[in-house]
Amino acid sequence: MEMPGFWPIQWDIQRITENGASYAEHTGSHDTVVAVIDTGINPTHQDLAPNLMPGSKNFVPPGGFRGTEPSETGDPGNYVDLHGHGSHVSGSIAGAGNGMLGVAPDLGLRAYRVFGTSSAESAWIYNAMIAAADDGSDVLSMSLGGWDLFGQTFVKNSETGKWENVGNDVADYVAYKRAAKYAENKGSVIVVAAGNDGLDLSNNNQVMNYLNSEYGSENVQFRGTAKTVPAQLSNVVNVSATGPEDVLAQYSNYGAGQIDIATVGGDTRLYSWYASQGRLDEYLANRMYYWEFNLSADNRSDTGYYFSVGTSMATPKVSAVAGLIIDQHNGDLSPAEVKHMLLNNAVDEVSGTDSKYFGSGHLNAYKALQ
Template sequence: MKKTSMTIITTLLICFCFTNYGHAKTETNQYYTVILKDRSKWTQSIKKIKKSQGEITYTVPEIGLIQFKGNQKVAKTNASLFKSLSPSLKLEKPSTSTSKSFKKPNSSVNSIKGLDSTLPALWDMQWDMKEITHNGESYNIESGSSNVTVGIVDSGIDIDHPDLVDNLKSGSKNLVPKGGLRGTEPEETGDINSINDINGHGTMVAGSIAANGEIKGVAPNTGIKVYRVFGNKSADAVWIIKAIIQAAKDDVDVINLSLGSYYIDGNIYKDGELLDNKWADVEGYKLAIEYANKLGSVVVASAGNDSIDVSNKSELNDFLKKKYAEEGKTFNGVGIEAPGELPGVVTVSSTGPTQQLSLFSNFGKNYIDIAAPGGDSRLLEKYGQEAWWDGGLFRQEQVLTTFNTGRYLFASGTSMAAPKVSATLALIIDQRHYKNRPSNSIDYLYKNGVKKDIEPNLAYWGNGQLDVYNAVK
């Protein structure tokens, strides 16, 4: 691919959303997710749902999960089959709100190389990588190999990006079904090999893991596989659950989930009507993560970008009540964040260039496991948008990564923090021979892969702030 110019865009990544969308009235068809009581009766259960006029729309047989379309009569007729049932929940597509771009000629690119000629052209713009790799020293010790794979559950990847193409392994999969979200995306063919990124978010995440060209990721020689779960719209939670299962079956070592949502453990009401919510999607997440852990995969998730103490349920509930009120809903119960708050997940908060918790990052004691650089907005708040843009201050606090059509962009969000942890775990697994030993690799990360000079703060960064050089030295 020609390298006569590079386009750099800046964006704020917002991947967290609100679920339990408008549920239909009694006799109106809607989508349901169920977990079967007895997985051995899988075929029988499918037949019974179909016989009662339910349309099977998605399945994850490994954990006994079925999504079907039908009215409440279908759900009630087959209730004896189900361990849990709820209206299917959706995750909105990750936001890539681009604002400004420019092209940089080759002469200028060449002038900003780092002191080490082996470092890439745009290295001096990568404050985050310089910090956690000790200005590239970690690459001289361990840069990864194709023996270890990070699975990226996201919106796909730019399959031709020059910084990523050599790391992309065969076996990536598209989990978006034909017709996309509830049949509203006719451009979605359901082709399992269709992994190209039309959103951009997955390509951003991939760059932080394994970019190896004009920029570098944490593990530039590590293999990556992509599990596409977002098209142009929201994703059904069941697709993400399926992707976790599939990645584990494909022998992926680390599964990166730069996504998440808030759920209610309780009852949700609209116009005085109880909306059935018995936790099936969250149970699906739990079962999928447990399945992945048992097969030897580490699961890593981003913490979210709402500046909330997720462990403070009073604060979280107040936040969610305001959001539900906008939809004319109320609830009785407790809010949680999934998958980040579930067992078996390494949950990552974000820090900025000052090594403070990013202003946007969620946090919470016993919620956050580790922190990594994901950008910040302190300079934006201090100086205002005009000075932030025109003075180039965004380059000082957002992180540079890969983007669609061979481009690069500045971005911020916990979505940019999580993949750095995933990539570091891949390095640890490769170097320490921890294949299929997720607990060992996680314990090693928490003990060795953190900064030694940072004041402890369990709520902000759990076991510490990521240090890739310390992890591999």
């Protein structure tokens, strides 16, 4: 295989494919489709268009997020990426090799747009999960997430000064759980980002302190327990992120019994250090982000690319390998069998003490295809 122009700086894809060795084993086919539930896709990008299958959909209604996006018309056929995130994710899965390569450059892609330019409602997401499963998608790649509270939210009444219980997110969690189970029963493997909060998901005190710090106030308090969804659903593949040194990225969530697998999503350690020293100009001038962030397709140009970082960038690589496993076995595996192969055959193993960071280990596409 001839390597494209940006291959020399695709250190993340090189790492996962053992410097491209996995491409000689299998690159996928359009018989297997990964559904990217995200911000949409650039349908004319030179590295996305060759693998974009018919049937992409939009779930953003007229007016967008809570009426704040007047340009959103609700057209179900408008899956064009307005943000960039979904195009980047899609390139990591199945970038066709015209400028950059994805982990599985011949897999099919289908976009399910659940974001406008900013936020998404949970209902759009689980409706997209159901639709993707109904469309026969083999893998659902979900580089997204939010928090569901199982306790109570208390808001201080401005007139009486008393705290009032205004409810929780149990109904939302149940809806996610049902959508995930539905997709699994339809034969879809669900791969999800662990999140970028730097939290131990098994430590509820840490989680609740974080939620109150980030989203609470002197007039709003959260009590009880919380989970990040869909990452902490039982039947998904939950992905943490590593950086260039194969250590947990400083932003990645982790936790004993919470993470299934880890892979490269980039890191911000070097960036943070240079910023703390007031030397960010030096970091940028020397393009140090080349070796810390991940390159993939851009939504703003049909030949454009940009760098990003996060568990969002790790997740599509696991989705791609799941797709390769399915395709190599002619679609005859159940979601449980695919997950078993991912966690047992597709990793560089880690010690038991590191499993709270990396789950079964670091993703290795070449090993997965042996």
